[in-house]
Ligand SMILES: CCCCCCCCCCCCCCCCCC(=O)SCCNC(=O)CCNC(=O)[C@H](O)C(C)(C)COP(=O)(O)OP(=O)(O)OC[C@H]1O[C@@H](n2cnc3c(N)ncnc32)[C@H](O)[C@@H]1OP(=O)(O)O
């Protein structure tokens with residue numbers, strides 16, 4: 001049945017303009033055109049094949065990644081691709097690689113923390129890939145606590161150099177991607193010491209390996225930290241270990257935008273806040289939110305297409321069995337994830353805008369929105385990556401047994417994705433940062449300082465403490481103001497409750513530790529409010545295309561009401577809704593699922609993913625699942641021979657022995 005579209009009957013059910021939705025998902029017609037062209041370019045080139053990753057040993061896997069990275073750069077140069085096209089092409093190659101850290105962290109760290117002269121010197125080298133860099137911050141002993149890093153960087157005024165040293169085992173750099181085997185350079189974070197005084201953590205550009213023979217430079221010990229979770233998966237990346245034995249670098253390799261050391265060894269702080277040393281993390285957290293929508297939408301696309309193909313039970317009167325997507329339980333697990341993928345897309349778009357706005361302000365020495373940018377990037381990174389990791393695993397279960405096969409694409413997607421909850425800031429540690437921002441906002445309310453941005457609702461805290469939802473029937477929950485009112489009241493009440501409890505402690509830091517679980521929950525409620533409100537804001541825009549806006553309104557309501565239902569305890573215990581209103585929300589949710597059902601395949605087609613990118617037999621565009629699963633099984637190396645290696649050596653003698661024993 002090659003060439004037949006087994007999902008055509010589903011596609012015909014769509015009540016909206018799928019092509020118009022593709023533009024909304026991509027962000028613009030231009031973005032759709034570029035991503036469509038780049039994804040097809042990669043999909044049609046056998047050099048980018050990736051269906052055998054799970055079968056390869058580490059060395060072969062890694063070598064393959066290096067081949068693809070070099071080939072990708074060759075194609076980018078040959079085709080004279082723009083920066084935007086090149087970055088899309090790399091993302092469709094879809095394999096964690098040293099290049100992610102080079103482009104994603106090394107280059108941004110220099111851009112964000114370097115002076116004009118440093119940019120002039122280092123950026124061209126990095127952009128032409130004449131050097132390859134990574135981001136070496138985390139150590140064996142400390143990751144979350146950046147101020148606890150132990151690597152020392154001591155200024156030597158005699159030679160006008162810094163001396164970098166790893167004084168303890170726990171000060172070994174540990175984890176940086178691309179460091180293990182490939183990077184020639186790194187931005188290294190260590191404690192700056194001048195004249196015996198410790199100035200805290202700063203960034204330095206350090207050459208690690210010779211550009212001639214790629215051997216580590218004197219005083220440097222460097223290697224890979226070993227196999228990680230899942231076969232294939234993230235093992236294409238050379239996460240590394242690095243130690244310094246009094247390694248010298250010139251003074252001008254300290255990234256000096258935030259502060260600098262003079263020739264005389266004087267430490268001088270510029271007028272920018274110290275926290276800009278953390279700027280690269282803010283940038284990357286922002287990109288991780290958009291990437292969450294991509295990862296979740298991939299899993300949802302696979303689970304939705306397969307749920308329409310898969311049939312179990314319910315055959316009556318010669319009719320086929322029911323498609324599992326028609327079971328209400330399947331819908332109640334799948335459609336909130338579909339809605340979340342769209343929600344994360346839009347909050348990611350907004351966060352990108354916020355980040356760009358903060359950067360523009362920083363250029364003009366306006367640092368006022370930095371705390372908001374930090375809290376939003378930290379909180380949304382945490383919320384979206386946790387939900388996406390759980391969502392990918394839920395999609396695997398939604399695909400039943402076949403979801404557990406590597407050929408479903410889901411195990412690898414999960415294994416590659418799940419460290420996102422840890423890297424770029426552990427998700428709990430980041431929510432605690434949001435909680436600090438919330439508590440600070442509340443503590444400043446009395447001083448007349450008006451909260452702005454995503455905490456603006458705190459300015460109405462007195463009203464929110466008293467408000468009661470006026471929902472009377474299920475459809476009232478479709479009203480955005482009813483939803484926003486409930487989410488704002490819940491978030492405000494949870495934060496205020498924490499602030500009240502904190503005020504009972506004579507030592508605030510002790511109180512913060514004791515109440516940290518409640519604080520994390522308050523931060524989560526605040527972040528969910530941001531996602532809901534940015535989805536609602538998106539719907540205020542002009543969105544063309546038949547049925548597109550209506551369907552997005554349905555998805556927005558699903559996202560909000562699903563979370564209201566899931567966290568009903570919160571909404572009830574804070575008294576912002578009644579249990580009757582809670583059950584009306586649930587009734588409305590069921591009706592919304594029915595509205596999504598005929599459009600489900602159209603909604604995942606709107607992601608515009610190629611079969612190459614999805615890399616999943618269950619998620620094939622044509623739905624031709626069973627013949628392809630059957631075919632794939634025979635490709636497993638175990639099936640190369642009828643009798644496997646080891647049978648004659650171990651099992652045959654064992655069988656013989658057992659038979660002999662039985663005859664005695
Ligand atoms: C199927 C195949 C699929 C294939 C897919 C292919 C794609 C794969 C892609 C792979 C890509 C891989 C990428 C991996 C990247 C990982 C890189 C890392 O992890 S790198 C390592 C990442 N490591 C981490 O993320 C470490 C996490 N830890 C940290 O960031 C910090 O230690 C901290 C924030 C927790 C505390 O910091 P501390 O200094 O103790 O600060 P205090 O708490 O004392 O607060 C003091 C004040 O500072 C304020 N403030 C704080 N931060 C910021 C900020 N950023 N900005 C502004 N302000 C900030 C704060 O609000 C407070 O303000 P106020 O109240 O005074 O007004």
Ligand SMILES: Cc1cc2nc3c(=O)[nH]c(=O)nc-3n(C[C@H](O)[C@H](O)[C@H](O)COP(=O)(O)OP(=O)(O)OC[C@H]3O[C@@H](n4cnc5c(N)ncnc54)[C@H](O)[C@@H]3O)c2cc1C
Pocket residue numbers: 101135136137138141142143144145174175176177234239419422423424425426427428429432516
């Ligand atoms: C795949 C991968 C790639 C990475 N790539 C890089 C890289 O390129 N460059 C780089 O520098 N680093 C990298 N890292 C390191 C990464 O950034 C850190 O692992 C991360 O910041 C978490 O720090 P940690 O490992 O010290 O966790 P820990 O802080 O030790 O966390 C352990 C547990 O303690 C809890 N915890 C810690 N502090 C607190 C607190 N204050 N309150 C409550 N609970 C707390 C955490 O929630 C967690 O449950 C990478 C990590 C991974 C897994």
